[in-house]
Amino acid sequence: MKVTRRQFFKICATGMGSSTVALMGFSPTLALAEVRSFKLTHAQETRNTCPYCSVACGVLVYSMGDKSKNVESRIIHIEGDPDNPVNRGTLCPKGAGLLDMVHSQSRVKFPEVRLPGSNDWQRISWDDAISRIAKHMKADRDANLVEKNKDGLTVNRWNTFGFLASSAASNEPGYLSHKILRALGAVTFDTQARI
């Protein structure tokens, strides 16, 4: 493009003039100020329990999409449930960061097994996982159950086994876990009944 000396001066003068006018408050943009809109207005709200520890804080899980046929839901926000008597809306730093656990690349979403001598994890079905665990439990209990202590008193302790129950289990599953595991002789297990 060829710009003459005169055109160059005109461009400069127009530019300077208009920017001065804009700076003096004659800007053509509308003087609006709006806060970031509330992002959960029509998000789906689902109650759930924080999976981390046995305190079992109530959480509200917000997902986008209204569950219409063609819409894929995705969790966009998680915060404390004010109606849950345990935490009354509050969360610890781990609970407050739950969203990133849900979407974590390394999150385990199905049962996996690492066979003896192997260094990689294989996906297995829930049925296989449960049978496998039951077989291991049976073998270990048969080998290590202490039926009587040194004074000959019946104790039925199974000290080589530990069990971690879900933090999401409510009172009834907590009771059942307790009942089944104590019946087996298990001593070491954790549910929120501990708290």
Added chain:
Amino acid sequence: MALQSLDIKQRSATTTATPSVRQTVEVAKLIDVTTCIGCKACQAACMEWNDIRDEIGTCSGVYDNPTDLTENSWTVMRFAEVEEAGKLEWLIRKDGCMHCADPGCLKACPSPGAIIQYSNGIVDFHEENCIGCGYCITGCPFNVPRISKKDGKAYKCTLCSDRVAVGQAPACVKACPTGALHFGAKEDMQDYAASRIIDLKSRGYDQAGLYDPPGVGGTHVMYVLHHADRPGLYSGLPKDPSISPLVSLWKGFAKPLATVAMAAVALGSLFHYVTKGPNEVSKQLEDELEKEDAP
């Protein structure tokens, strides 16, 4: 009817008055330093709600993580180890924007509408109007705003204006598991703080008090401190913060002078044009120059 969800009190680099007839409730966040355990749930909740994620840093030898506010960390816990009367005290302060009633950032900002103060007391940055000059950092008595390396714009705590606008509490306050953070009308927060201070005094903290510094017109984020006489103990919280006199000079006294100077230049140019006329270039010289320019 204005098209915003919160009423505006002040707008950066704007001289026209904002509508101010409606009386809205002034809100405040109260940070009770004495019941904070430094768990950083507020930091996590802040990042989660505001869709910001900071880089994963390295351990600096203390609990501070990250070690300073950034464009992605609008609140950070600052841990100070202080010896008081032969006892070690671990003073943990949640740092972030104080939402001053007289905000230095807004005063210093040259870009219209980049910083807004709402009538409920929240001072909010509107990044779409931000020109990234960094004057808000110069104007801030608490050294809070940070310029992003990604987009060159300034970011800081919004007091979750999007949540407050729909009647909810800020994300940090909601998450706090020990109740060290409280949110409500500023008046109610002052009342609650007073009850906390009575409790602290009965436990031997004679200097316990509320931090609501008058130098910046009061703040909408207040602290309950065990040592209110020495806020500096809490990782350098300023004792009597105020806006830098340079900012006041430059945005107060010097501003009309600059307008006068600009008008004088325009008038002078007009006067020169009328009396002396435009600069004449002879036809011959012009032809020569055009020939030189031609390829």
